[in-house]
Structures are given as structure tokens and as C-alpha cells.
Amino acid sequence: MKKFDLIGKDMKRVDTASKATGEALFSGDLILPRMLVGKVLRSPYPHARIISIDTSKAEKLPGVKAVITAKDMSGDKWGVFKYTQDQQFLPTEKVRYVGEEVAAVAAVDEDTALEALSLIDVQYEPLPAVFTVDDALAPNAPLIHDVYPSNINIHVKIDVGDVEKGFSESFLVREDTFTAPEDSYFQGEPYAVAAQFDNAGNLEIWMPNAGPHLKAKPLSNVLKIPLNKVRVRKITIGGAFGGRSEIAPADVICAFLARKAKRPVKIIYTREENTVATRQAHAMVTTIKTGVDKEGHVVARDITCRMDGGAYSSTGPIAVSVPFLCMEQAYRMENIRYNGYRILTNKPIRGMFRTHGRAFACGVDTQLDMLGAELGIDPLTMRLRNARQTGDYTPTKSFVASCGMTETIIRTGEQSGWKEKFGKLPPFHGIGIGTNSVQTGFPMGIRGGSQAFIKLNEDGGITVITGIVDNGQGNDNMIVQIAAEELGISPDDVQLISADTEVTPSDPGSYSMCETFIGGNAVRLAAQDVKMKLFKIAAGEFGVGEDELTARDRKIFVTSNPEKSMNIAKAVRIALSRNESISGEGSYWPNVDAKREWVKNPYGQLSETFSFGTVIVEVKVDPETGQVEVIEAWAAQDVGYALNPKVIEGQFEGGFAMGGQGGMLSEFHQWHEGRVLNPTHLGYMVPLAIDMPKINNIIVETIDPNGPYGAKEAGMSVAMSAAQAYSGAISNAIGVYLKDFPLTPDIILKAIEGKGKREQ
Amino acid sequence: MKKIKGYSITLTVNNENYDLTAEPNRTLLEVLRDDLHLTGTKESCGEGACGSCTVLVDDQPVRSCLTLAVAVEGRHITTIEGLSQGGALHPVQDAFVAHHAIQCGFCSPGMILTAYALLKENPSPTEEEIRRAISGNVCRCTGYAKIVEAIKSLADQGRQER
């Protein structure tokens, strides 16, 4: 491979010094002149008709500057897709979950705003509510939306090959059902929005987002102002993890309050609000039937998954599809049927989540282990035999241009000492493996591509303008790294303007793992565009061909004779004096099948490339308490190419903590009649430093043919496979396969006791 | 004897004195952020369970969301803004940046101050002691590995210096 100065190196991130000093501003930190405090009144009922809303008392309270209800809005329903337009930002007829927005106020301070909320009189007629998928599907269940018969919100149906024939030809067939309750994002930063209008009716708005353009369009629609008046501004973002991609009622409410009060308004959610009224992850029940041949190759599979979607569609079609797609990418399977349902209930809204689908992936993997056990084949070998390979097509017809799945399995296996350990560990001591794969983006209509501009200054510095957003994963650094590398300048020479809808061009957003692949490619192309313009000038000066030049150390020089050089600054000055444009432009449109649609046509190229990952963990289980101690972990991913290895490691470790340690041991929501009983950090147990095992990171590079420098994405396949490794290891330790996740100590203990009884 | 409703207090924050009027029901976190505009101190849970709001009171890490502003009059309060001096990063901040211990950065101010206090009390903590000391600080991004590495790098220095 070509030598790089910055790419592939452990580069200090450009954004973290200001985060270390507290200077970095998050949305909730903004203080604008005459700013008001916004607060939201929420539904106390899981399902109720709104009879009347009387805001007169609240409006009269001194210090209250605006009160809004559905009457202030058009009543239009919004949705990510045309066929999922079912949510009003403030509902007119019904509330559908406890915590749904009903009205909002803006006041001079928080106490006044809270008092004003208490003065709003809402009359409700409570309606029967449903809190589980089974209740929602029951014959006489109340309908949450008229447009979704039987409360079935989404049905994704995929059928490839001949599943029945496959089963009849299988050597061994199993059917099992796996379940998991809801889990949550718990981003560091609770949701916050600040908004202000200027005299000309331009909106400026700041909020944590996974794509500013994804926020701007619906804001433009609902506020009925053109897109160029909606300025979603760049701001430091405290995590997204798959959420924060869609417009949120808080965004719209804040903008309406600011417009009505004619003053800036800021809404900061409490942790409870962030949990209850943004998004949660789906609860799910997955039934998987798999047939294998004698060697353990999967011959046929039939999966039915029912997800509890909560009260509205959100990213429903994507959420129903992704766990299946990850599995079909990870493993070869020819005859496959999938029926994915998203069922509505009177609970908070569920969206896409970084480690979405633990009752899905863990089900598929647990069952693979079970089948292997019956055949006398160990889990690692089962995965090797079924692993996706470069050059394959997935069942839904995506071409896999590069695939390091096998290598991730082999290397984690070697480093963990799998062969010496599996089946040979002492009682209650186990080892387990999980594998998974994620997409780097998916068809997103006109939002599928990314564009970037680069402007040069006469001192040789540049400004990069791109829509790429950084949620904390280090995208800003990735942009700077690529631009600086291409132009042979220092990261200090790069000024970044990003994620601002007033100036930065369209971009898909960060939530589909595509920022490096799509956005990074666009930035690289823009830098190359600039470079070619600079080279043209230098080539003329030196009397050589453009292809004989190199840009490095802020200079352009003749590759074979580095003495012949000029500063980039000089080339810029020459261009300026000649009135030649040296701004650069780049755009990247991934090779995906635009006709592919989640529900109507789930076939065709889904994403241009895919990442693949394997995690192995070794655990000890306390046979008396069911508590799990994780001894060590090994995490590998085919990242394509590691642009910044430390950043990749950080993604592995963070994903492992969320998906594995949290997702499989301690994170789940508890409920009382549709109310979340553990909405805060005290009850919802995200892992702490003291809980985490040693993680060995293994970066696998396959150099994707189309990724920037061969890169794909930085760690989602680790995040998505960690839970499977945990469940495999625990099952291995106790000698019982577990099907209800997460594996909290009570569940593990019950399994141990059950086994003891059976053996007696 | 003091018996007060909304009274003047003087807070010493980052070696500067601020004269303020604060209702007794204001937390230190609110006063730092809303009155002094020291927004480096973050609120993630508001109930003592996450550590984002950690500040130092007389060099001890304290949850500012559970502390009444009136109760810390006369004590030395250090926020993240007060750690770096003369434009240079404090060694703890520097280690966090160098070791990629910061991703989204929301937990970082509280985490850095907690690490600072640990190293002040115990310049060469073991990995176990580090993990325990920061066990009340939630980081959702990093999985803590790089944070522990960053603090360990300073602990190793502490060990060498002795």
C-alpha cells in the first residue's frame, strides 16, 4: 500500500482538546440574548382522547411568553416514509403513550415554565390501552391508529429460494423462540434544542442530530418556510447511537415557541424525558427455524420476528429489516424466508438503535450453537462453515465486494485460545463467539449521496465544507485527516465547516454507518479536485506533467526531483492572480439499488459495502447467584482499512460495552402499565468502568475497492456481535442454552437450577 | 445563625470570587451553568448517578447536581474550565486527548476532574483503583478502556517520580 502521512496513523482527534477543557458547546450550553426556557406538557395516559385543552390560565401567568398546542400547528402528520406518516408533533385527537407531547410553554425561567404547565387544563377521555404485542394483536384490541388494522404497523416479507424444500433436504432442523425486552440509548447528553428566528423569518436551530439535513426538511415542511430559511447549525453532540436521526417533536415545538414568543427558546430534556419521549429500542420476539446439513451448513431458514414498536412508526421499516439484513450479510443462506412485523402498542416510540436486535442476532447465533452441539461441531467451526465470503451475493441480492468475516473468526479464535478452551474449561467457566455484519448506508432517496466543497486561502490553508455530522465518533477528525492527507498539508491548516444546513451540502447523516464511506469519499474527491487544480498550476511552472507531481509538507514538488517545489500558498496566489478557480468539489453517490424499498421491494444492492465482525468472550458464572464475571474479550472487525486505528479501537470498546456488557447483562426496561419504571441512570444499568473486562482489539483490513483508502466503517459489527458472544459464553458455562435476554442473574440461576433438577 | 431566603453568597470558583444572589434551592450545578456560564460542567442525570456534573470542592470530587450552592460558600470550587492554566492543557486533559479517552465528550469534564482528584490523592493508582475511582462516572461512548489507559499513563509517571 501507498505510504500515507496521516491516514492509517494514530492521529489525535481535532475536536477533543476543546471537549477536555469544557469549551466545546453542546446544545444545552447555548445562551442566547433574551432566551426563554421551554417546557413540554406530557400525557399522563397511555391512550386517551383529548377532549379539550385550556391554556388561558397559563397564558396569564406573568413571565409566560408563549403557549402552544396542536391548534398552533397545521395538524399535518409526519413520517420518515410516505406510508408511515402518522405522527403529529402535537396531537389533535388522541394521545397514544404516557409522556407524549400535548402542549408546551416558553417562559422567562424554568420555575415559571413549570408552573405554567401545571396551569394548563387538559380534559381526557381515557381509552383502553395495549402494552404488549400479544394484547395489541388480540382480536378485539383497541386500535391505536385507524390506518393500521390489527395494530400491525409494518410487515416486511422476504422469501428467497425454496425454504420448504430446504427443510426437507436438511439433516437436522430446529425451531426456537427468543425474546428480549426494550433497551435504551442513554446518550451522555440528554436531548436539548435551542431555536431562534430573525426578523426575516430565518430559523436557526441547534440540537443533537445524526444528520442536519434530515432535521431541516421536516422543519421546513411543518413551519411552511423554504429550506434556505432553516438553518440547522453545527453543535457538539453527546452521542446518538442510531437515534436522533429523525425530526423530534421537541425540535418542532421549540421552533414554534420561538416563533410565537419572538424570542430564542431552549428546551433541555431531563434524563426521564430523554428516555421516555425521544426513542427507545424495540422489544422483540423472534422465532427461528433452521435446517442444516451434516457438516453444519445452513440449508434453509425461516424467521418470524415481532417487534414492539410503541405508539408511532418512527424508522419502523428500517428497524424491522436491519436485524435480518445483518444476519443475511454475516452468514451464507440460500433458502430463506423472513416475516418481520412491527406492532404498535401504547408505549414510547421505538427507533433504530446501534445494537438493535438482541433477540434476533442472539437467537440466530444461539441456535447455530445448538445445531452445532447436536452435530458435534463447535461454534467457531459452525461460523467458519457458514461465513459470508468476498464475491458472494446476499439472499436479497447485494453483492459483497470485500469480506473479512473468515479472518475475523480465525483471528479472534487464535488469540483467545478457542481450541484449547472450548469444551475444556472447568464447570461454570465458558467461552462464546458471536459474528455479525452491518451495512455502510442504505438507499435513502435523494439523500443517498454526499457532497463536499473545499476553499483554499492564499496562505495555503483550506476550508472544508461538508454535511457530515459528528456525533462523538470522530467524523470531524476523519474529514480533516482525509483532506489534509490528500493535499499534503497539516491538520492545523484545515478549517472545518460541517453539519450546517445553511452552507453545507446534502449528506445522508451518520446513523447508517455511511459517513466514512460516502461522506469521506466525497471529501476525498473534493480534495483531489483541488489538488488537480493546484497541480495544473505547478506543472506549468515546472514544465512537467501533472502526474509527475506530489503534494506533501505544504508543498507541491516534482516527485522525481523534490528540489523542484513550490509552496501550496504560492500556487494559490498564482491562481488568484490569474482569476482561475481553485475551489474543489466532490460528490459521492454509493452504488446502491435505488429501486430497493424496505417493504415493497426488499431486493437489490442495499449498501455498497459491508463490515464484518467477530467477538469472543470468556466468562465465569457464579453457580449460586447466577452472576457473570467476564474474564477477557477479543473483538475483531473487518473495517476495510483503519484510517485512525485508535479511533477504531474506541469504537470497538464502546460498542462492546453497550452491546455486550450492557446489552446482554444489565440493560432492559421495566414497566408498569406502559410506564417505564427505570428511565434514569439509577435504574437503567449501563456498564461502569469497574464492570468492564480487558478487551483485545483485532483490526482486520480487507481494503474495500471503493471505500476511501479502502475503509468501510469503524466498529458496528463488533457492537452488533458482542451480545451473541456473551450469550454463547454464558450458555457454554452453565451448559444450558438461554433464549430470553438479557441474561440477568435471575434468568441464569433459573437455568442452572432447571438443569440441576433435570439431571437428578 | 443564618436564616435565609434568596440571599447573597460569594462563591470562589477557579480562584475567582463571584458575588451572587442565589435562592437556597439552586444547586451548585445550576449556578455554575446558568449564572456563571461555566457550561463545561454537564448534567446528564441530575440525580447523582452519572458523574457528569462532577466539580472539585477543596480538591474533592463532588456531584454538583446534589450540592446546594449556598452550602459551598467559602470553599474552593474548581470546574473543568479552571483546570487548564495559561492556555495549555493540564496533564490529565492532555492524557485524555492523547489516549483517545474522549469521544462525544459529554462525560469528559466530570471524568477528567475525577481522575485529577484521584491522582492528587494517590499519584500512582493501580488499574483496579482507577476503575473504582471512576466507577461513578458513566461514559456511554468509550467502554472506558481508553480512559483507564489515559489515567494509567499518568499513574505510571507518578510511580516513576517517586
Place this chain on the structure above:
Amino acid sequence: MRLPPFQYLEPENITEALSMMDTYKDTVKIIAGGTEVINHMKHRLLSPAFVMNIAKLGDLGGISVLDHEIVLGASTTLKEIANSPVIKEKCKAIAEAAFQVASPTIAAMGTIGGNILQNTRCMTYNQSEIVLTGLDSCHKRGGTICLAVKGSTRCFSVYQGDMAPALIAFDAQCILRKSGATRTIPIIDLFTGNGVQPFSIGSDEILTGIIIPKQDGTSGSAYKKLRIRGSIDFPLVSAASVIWVGADGKITSSRMVIGAAGPAPRMVEEASLAIQGQLPGEIDLEALAGMAYGLTEGADNLAMPGAYRRKMARVLLKRAVQEALEDVKRGI
């Protein structure tokens, strides 16, 4: 989350504090480390007219080692207790309990007095408004229903303090003062057993200190806590045990306590009786531990199911006794 309005009181000495208590009685709330009171006020579980800060009263802090007892000032922080060489040596279970409270930062703020007097907890009680509006009030919120156990006529909230079980195992007493009167009662008697009103402390009383009596003979002790995470986690159930042996190596007395058992810690008196006079090696640990099971209430109102917590009371007690016995053996 905003705190409700209140007036702030900062007495300069204990006499002044006692007179304020006398004046304001039910309308004043004491704040020590504040780690519980502030949260409860934010959740509007408390809205006192007056808040009296006792953290700065010099007379309430510190650990004093006297001839026949160790006295802990009520404002001694849990960190001081966990780190105290005397406590670690003489009353290991107490140091272990303090070491495991919340996280180090909270243990540095939280006081022993506040820890003992922390309210009972329940998933349907310790909640913010969002979660509970629209539901009828439960017993503990002044209503007549129980949200955790359908149809229950009483409150099932659970006392999840870590310190009380360990202190009770050491037969610790607490000193309660009010204007003109002082009383000293065993800590176990502070508890009413009623989840709605868990403590018998008077509205004009201040807990000023805790007395841990010294006892003759060799002793061993241990505190075991079950939690899901290694930090920031209240006990799901806990067990403390202290065992004394005489010169002949036989057990002269013992105390075992189960925490997070219900609205009050529970003493496993039957077990103490059972092992009296036995040699440490003779004890049937399983039988002994079984006695903890029935003492633990199994309502499903904490992070783990009640049935599981009851079972774990047994395991934890066994382990606490086992470790205490090992300490004893080492001491002989």
C-alpha cells in the same frame, strides 16, 4: 430538575440545631451529605419549608475510639469509615459496607447518619412526575393503594441502606438528641417496619452519633451485597454477620442481619441461637442460611424479581457467615 423552594438554615452548633428542630419540627428537613434529600426533593417526594444543613457542625463528625466503644459522629462520611484503620480492624463488616455504598464520590459526600436514615425505596415510588402522573397515589405517597403489589393494604417499599445491617450486626446504638433530652437506642429499634414511615425518630430529634460497643473475645465479621453493577447500585439484598468466640474456641455470640429484606433490616435470630456454643467448624451453613429465606419479602419492586432476591438472601447470609468464621479462625 428543579428543587422546590425552601428556606435554608445553617446552625452554628448543635444547640442551635436542636432549637431549630424544636421550632420547626415537621416542617424542617435535615440535610447532611444531601445525596438522598436532594434527589427526593427533585422528585417532589419531599417539599419541606425549611432545610437545615448539619454538615458543617463540627460536633457531629469524626470517629472516636474509647475504652468500651467506638463512636461515629453522625456526619462522618462513608469514605472516612471505609478507610478508617480502626473500623477495618475491629468492625470489618462496617468498613466493607461503607466501601460498597454507591460510588467513591458519593461515599465521600454521604454521611453515616444520612445513610442510616435514608428512606425505603420502591420502583413505583422513587420516580419522577412523568412516570407517575395519571396513577393513583400509593400508600407511601399518601394514598391507599400499592402499585407494586396489587391489592396490598400495606406498603412494600424496601430499606436498601447498606450501613444499617452491618451496624445492627455489631449491636450498634444510636444517639438521638432533641432540645433538653438525649436517648440512646439500638439501631434496630429505629426501624418501625412500616414502609410508609420507616423510622421512629421524632420530628424534633437529631441523630448525633452511633455507638459501636466493644465486646470481649475474638470476632470475625463480613458484609455481602448483591448488586448488578460493581458501583452505583443499591443492594438488591445484603447480609451482615458478626461472630464472637471465647477462649475455648466456641461461639459465644453472633448476630446476623439481612438487608433489603423489606421495610427494615431483619435479624436472623434463630440462626444466632442455633450456633451458640458450637465450634466454627461444626456449623451447618446451609441450614443456617435457609433461615434467611423466610425473613425476606419477595415483592417485585426492585431491579430484580422478589423471588430471586429471597433466594439470594440465603446465599449471601451463608457467604457472610462463612467469611466471618474464616476471620475468626485466623484470629485464633
